[in-house]
Amino acid sequence: MSLLVALSGLVALTGAALVLAARKPRTATLGAMLSASGTGALWLTSGEPKLAAAQLALALAACVVALYAGLATGADSHVARRRYGLAKAAGVVFVLMLAVPLARLLVARATTPAPATVAPDNPSTWVFASAALFTMVLTALAFTRRVDQERR
Amino acid sequence: MNNAILTIWIGVGLLGLGMSTAILRRQVLIVCLGLHGATLGALTVYLGLSRALERPVQTGFALAGITLSTALLLAGAAAAVGVFRRRNAHHVDELRELRG
Numbered sequence: 001m002s003l004l005v006a007l008s009g010l011v012a013l014t015g016a017a018l019v020l021a022a023r024k025p026r027t028a029t030l031g032a033m034l035s036a037s038g039t040g041a042l043w044l045t046s047g048e049p050k051l052a053a054a055q056l057a058l059a060l061a062a063c064v065v066a067l068y069a070g071l072a073t074g075a076d077s078h079v080a081r082r083r084y085g086l087a088k089a090a091g092v093v094f095v096l097m098l099a100v101p102l103a104r105l106l107v108a109r110a111t112t113p114a115p116a117t118v119a120p121d122n123p124s125t126w127v128f129a130s131a132a133l134f135t136m137v138l139t140a141l142a143f144t145r146r147v148d149q150e151r152r
Numbered sequence: 153m154n155n156a157i158l159t160i161w162i163g164v165g166l167l168g169l170g171m172s173t174a175i176l177r178r179q180v181l182i183v184c185l186g187l188h189g190a191t192l193g194a195l196t197v198y199l200g201l202s203r204a205l206e207r208p209v210q211t212g213f214a215l216a217g218i219t220l221s222t223a224l225l226l227a228g229a230a231a232a233v234g235v236f237r238r239r240n241a242h243h244v245d246e247l248r249e250l251r252g
Contacts, residue, residue: 005155009162012196016169016189025181025232032185032225039166039192046159046199051214055192058222062188062229069181069229073236 004045012038025070033063159200166193180235184228191221 015038018031036059043052170193173186195217202209 002155002158005158005162009158009165012162012192013165013169016166016173016193019182019185019189020169020173020176022182025179028179028182028185032188035166035189036192039196042159042162042196043199046155046203048199048209048214051199051209051211051218054215055195055218058218059188059192062222062225065226066181066185066229069233072233073181 005042008038008041008045010038011035012042014038025073026067029063029067029070032066033060036060036063154204156200156204160197160204161200163193163196163198163200166190166196169193180228180232184225184232187228188221188225191217191224195221 012035015031015033015035018034019028022028022031036056040052040056040059043055167190170186170188170190174183174190177183177186195214198214198217199209
């Protein structure tokens with residue numbers, strides 16, 4: 001358990017250091033996403049799955065918005081059209097994937113007297129985790145496009 | 153090392169890095185990202201302290217902190233885009249110089 005805590009803390013601290021050292025807003029946004037994911041994993045290992053899920057959902061959604069802002073105000077936004085499209089796709093996929101477990105929770109809450117929770121054994125958590133991973137992969141893809149390829 | 157103590161130290165590190173970002177960087181968006189990270193660090197310290205002192209975590213308090221940090225980041229992103237479109241500036245000190 002200590003190893004998991006240390007690893008997730010290392011990820012969170014690396015992301016925060018990336019935010020501090022980043023030259024461009026979009027790199028800082030990637031660092032913030034990394035930091036939020038590490039913090040979420042840290043809270044999950046600390047036995048707070050509901051808080052970790054809420055923190056991950058809100059932080060990643062806010063980071064996608066910040067990514068839009070970074071691309072809109074970036075110095076090279078005229079060559080970032082493809083990145084902008086990928087960021088937009090990441091946002092849409094994130095919202096769609098988040099809507100599935102939320103709808104499931106709402107239905108479960110409406111049909112059963114006991115409140116539904118996001119627990120590790122709940123399939124919603126796995127759907128949410130895969131949505132977060134997919135968002136990270138799409139965002140990483142948005143960053144790895146070379147600028148000179150887009151200039152052609 | 154105990155997990156709770158390790159969590160507290162990680163939270164302190166996140167808080168320090170976030171505040172350093174907010175103090176040392178110039179771009180509005182990066183300053184807001186730093187403040188967001190610092191808030192998450194403070195909440196991590198709270199979580200670690202609750203576990204170390206064996207007290208229950210106040211879920212409402214933690215959720216309020218998460219919502220506050222998200223709202224801060226969203227407001228910062230909106231401000232960065234709005235100011236950039238109006239005045240073509242994205243540094244905090246430039247905004248201060250432009251103030252009438």
